[in-house]
Amino acid sequence: MKIEPEEPEPVIRKAKPEDIEEILELFRELYTPYHGCTKEQVVRKDIEDEDIVSYVAVSKLGVVGHGQIRPVEGYPFTDEKSLEISRLGVRKNSQNKGLCKNLVKVLSDVAFLKNPEFVISCFNTASDYSQRALRPFKLTPVMLALGCSYDLAGIGDSNSLLISMTLNKDELNQKTEVYIPKRYCKLAGLVYRDMGLDRRLRKKGDDDTDLSEFKSRLDDMVKRSEEMIRRESCSPNYITINITRPSAFEQIEMARQAGLVVTGLIPLYRRRNGTREDRLIMSYIPHLNLNKVKTAPGLNEKFANTVFEAMYD
Numbered sequence: 001m002k003i004e005p006e007e008p009e010p011v012i013r014k015a016k017p018e019d020i021e022e023i024l025e026l027f028r029e030l031y032t033p034y035h036g037c038t039k040e041q042v043v044r045k046d047i048e049d050e051d052i053v054s055y056v057a058v059s060k061l062g063v064v065g066h067g068q069i070r071p072v073e074g075y076p077f078t079d080e081k082s083l084e085i086s087r088l089g090v091r092k093n094s095q096n097k098g099l100c101k102n103l104v105k106v107l108s109d110v111a112f113l114k115n116p117e118f119v120i121s122c123f124n125t126a127s128d129y130s131q132r133a134l135r136p137f138k139l140t141p142v143m144l145a146l147g148c149s150y151d152l153a154g155i156g157d158s159n160s161l162l163i164s165m166t167l168n169k170d171e172l173n174q175k176t177e178v179y180i181p182k183r184y185c186k187l188a189g190l191v192y193r194d195m196g197l198d199r200r201l202r203k204k205g206d207d208d209t210d211l212s213e214f215k216s217r218l219d220d221m222v223k224r225s226e227e228m229i230r231r232e233s234c235s236p237n238y239i240t241i242n243i244t245r246p247s248a249f250e251q252i253e254m255a256r257q258a259g260l261v262v263t264g265l266i267p268l269y270r271r272r273n274g275t276r277e278d279r280l281i282m283s284y285i286p287h288l289n290l291n292k293v294k295t296a297p298g299l300n301e302k303f304a305n306t307v308f309e310a311m312y313d
Helices: 017-030 040-048 099-113 129-133 182-195 212-232 248-257 299-312
Strands: 011-014 053-059 062-071 082-090 118-124 140-149 159-167 176-179 199-202 239-242 261-270 276-283
Touching: 011 099, 017 040, 017 053, 017 062, 017 082, 053 099, 062 099, 082 099, 082 129, 099 129, 118 129, 140 182, 140 276, 140 299, 159 182, 159 261, 159 299, 176 248, 182 199, 182 261, 182 299, 212 239, 212 248, 239 248, 248 276, 261 299
Parallel strands: 082 118, 176 199
Antiparallel strands: 011 053, 053 062, 062 082, 118 159, 140 159, 140 261, 239 276, 261 276
16 A cells, blocks of 8 residues: 655745745635735735744745744833734635644744743734634733724624733732723732732722823824714724722723723823833723634633623623
8 A cells, every 4th residue: 555655844944035925825715805914015015024934934935934023013011122022824725734833932942032021912813723723922911902803803893802921920910900990800819820920919099190181192192083984884092091000999980981992901001201000901892793803722711701790790
């Protein structure tokens, strides 16, 4: 009996300009034309950017997997000392064969050699495939950006993103008091425990902060969100609340009364002056079919369910 030779494992290497067309084919298979990864200029710019390292997995069929390490941008915890694991994708007929695991191992080795303060990833919740693949990074979910973008994966609803991070610098972990309404203590506990952060949750406090600036910011954010939802059925807008001050209680209640829901908690948010504080994230979300928000079993699923529970509490 003739034994067919095993197909060699795909080779993982840095992406080259000549890979662009095949990278585009990969992402056009996974996403709708709305997604930036399906645009030639986006992929080319990433490969040419010295601050971004893109990898491809190449088999006899060509490019079948992709992933990259890049500076964090566009999130409420943007930090020049952080790295993002991004653009992770494997062609459908190459999934569930261990390829993504091998690709993630390379990304992990390279990322931690750079010794970042945080490693961050943003997952499209149209599926939980990349969430499961990135488990070796031990990322903690911190924000579920509900209905924040167009339908990028053809699910028939606006897309939601799960943002996760891991702390890589122990010296940033200092004991801090945070002011959290009771309904959000479970969510805070999940984030703080999994990241190993030392926090004392306070459920009351006195503060004489002038809230007029916050009220103006809140009104503007709601107005922009309502217009975006009306035009595009999605809203990328959010408001952040400093929970290291007692005024957080009043701000959170004002935001709730305006129709916002808590979608995350970002620890160690870095301000422009270099100081850090924990921030609660609140969003004005469109109507969504929450059954289409897919999260991996374990902490990601627990985090998402805790967000949902607080929304309807």
